[in-house]
Amino acid sequence: MNKEEFLNELKKGLSGIPENDRNERVTFYSEMIDDRIEEGMSEEEAVSAIGDVNKIISQIMAETPMTTIVKERVNKKKGGISPSTLILIVILFPLWLxxxxxxxxxxxxxxxxxxxxxxxxxxxxxxxxxxxxxxxxxxxxxxxxxxxxxxxxxxxxxxxxxxxxxxxxxxxxxxxxxxxxxxxxxxxxxxxxxxxxxxx
Amino acid sequence: MDTQMKRGLLDVCVLAAIQYEDSYGYQIIKDMKPYMELSESTLYTILKRLEAAKLLTVRTAEHDGRLRKYYQITDKGKERIEEFKNDWKEMMSIYQFITREDKVNE
CATH class of the missing domain: 1.10.287 (Helix Hairpins)
Incomplete structure (x- = not known):
């Protein structure tokens, strides 16, 4: 796995946490990989020295408070409903209620x-x-x-x-x-x- | 080891890694390696915690055409190290009491 793949995986896996936090973490790992490459490691070696990306993701998710994750999800959902969907939901109110x-x-x-x-x-x-x-x-x-x-x-x-x-x-x-x-x-x-x- | 105790210990270790000069993530990990294995994610969490507690400050500087974050200890951070040393002295004297030889019955 090269650096880009690693960082993409990380970003994808952390989609449940707020964007600021996610970007900061991705930058942090990017710096860590670059510093290892600078020291003489190959890109592959530097990435594997960081560890398994899925393990890292689950550790971060475990550390992140449940409230943060839920809040992020709710925020995302709000943005995800298009005006037409919203109108449909309101019109069909007598049906779904x-x-x-x-x-x-x-x-x-x-x-x-x-x-x-x-x-x-x-x-x-x-x-x-x-x-x-x-x-x-x-x-x-x-x-x-x-x-x-x-x-x-x-x-x-x-x-x-x-x-x-x-x-x-x-x-x-x-x-x-x-x-x-x-x-x-x-x-x-x-x-x-x-x-x-x-x-x- | 008790998690609360370990957490406090790790905080002081990271502060100690930057107590004499500013440092960056990978350097901190390398400096601590002979004493303890520290993963990137653990270090990130500790740095965030120390920053929030104003025990260190972060600045971004260019290095070799890319950006790198440098961590600088604050006076409050130095105080924390001193506190730790004093606490440890106390702990050591308690330790000596706990492990003392039985002189009365010898």
Whole structure:
């Protein structure tokens, strides 16, 4: 790779940072290569002594604050919308606003459904355990009145409910974990869509 | 080494490289090479930080038909080196305390 190729790659890779900063960095590397050539290295040697251009780019991007990158992106986007596109966006306002609202509403509804299911799951579990416990206590009352068959049946049903409830606790935990993961995944992918691919 | 500590150390090293005469990027890297390996991108970040803190100033001068940036230390930069030396003296006496021999039980 010669000097020009290196500097072009660098410039391209740093398109996400503000222009001043980018030009200054490119000049800095250009000077570094020239100084090595002056010392007697060949152009190729001087470039390879600087290191891998992609590594340099990712190091710089990692050092640059996220806010700077996002700001630069927003600035670029503003400049990128042509007047005709802008007019089109405004004219089609009655069309895209309902669509946006529907997508937004659907997302909220999805989350609401998901989390109500989680709540319902817990409610059923609690109902089973509490119901089972009450039925056993109630059955103890039946013992004193002499209804033995009824009492045995009641104790059995109560124990069954409690057992099922305890088993469901594990299901609840797994279900909650899944719901949390899904929520996080969806939110992260929305964020990625907003911020753009270059910044990950 | 603790990153905060390393960062401070690197700052002082770069200041030390220009403490007696103005220097430029590649020269700084060469001067530091026997003591520590410093990449271009790291040096750039340090120089920017030192410039923002007014510990050095930058001027562009023509050299051999092209432009080169020269870095000059400020009084504030020299003060930083002195501070570092004093801090280090303190650190050394603490180090001696930490590594002292056990005289009582000998």
């Amino acid at each position: 309902p669509i946006l609202a529907v997508v937004f509403g659907l997302t909220i509804a999805l989350f609401a459904t998901l989390w109500s299911l989680v709540v319902a799951f817990y409610a059923v579990t609690v109902a089973l355990v509490v119901g089972g416990a009450i039925s056993i206590v109630w059955v103890l009352g039946m013992l004193f009145t002499g209804h033995l068959t009824g009492a045995a049946l009641g104790v059995g049903a109560g124990l069954f409910c409690i057992g099922l409830g305890i088993l469901m606790v594990f299901g609840c935990i797994a279900f909650t974990k899944g719901a949390i993961k899904l929520t996080v995944d969806v939110l992260v992918s929305i964020k990625k869509k907003l911020v753009g691919k270059e910044n990950q």
